[in-house]
Amino acid sequence: MRNYANRTRACLTILTILVASTICLGNPVLPNPVLIFTGAEYLEVNGARTVRYYFDVFNKDAYPADMFAASPTLPPCGNNTKAARTWVDIYDQSGKRLQGFCALGKPGDLGKIWFSLSIDAVPPSWIYIELNDRQTNTKYKSNLAETVM
Secondary structure, three states, rough: OOHHHHHHHHHHHHHHHHHHHHHHHHHOOOOOOEEEEEEEEEEEEEEEEEEEEEEOOOOOHOHHHHHHHHEOOOOOOOOOOOOOOEEEEEOOOOOHHHHHHHHOHHHHHOOOOOOHHHHHHHHOOOOEEEEEEEOOOOOEEOEEOOOOO
């Protein structure tokens, strides 16, 4: 019986420490995004033929909605004074920035991020994204995702 009481006390102590650390430290640690290629679309934009490469963040539901809330107290995105708290940037495998999103309104919007290239440009073999939470100054970097199915 004494052994059971000691184990119970130890479990309660650990649970108390975990709850207290979550309260004291604020938000729980969020996972890095898991990026997947979902397809390509051929478009004509202002007379130029382009290919738009679409991606989804598989674990987008792990991010709280307030990460994508309009944040007028943070620096603007160009003329957009109500840019989102979290910005998303797309990079090729060598770190060259391909596209950015500064006004996604909810985690679900991570399901349709994209970059586009001229129809005759060779796409990078791999890309990754970074979520930049400007309020907490935290970056979440994804895996490398292929640009073909």
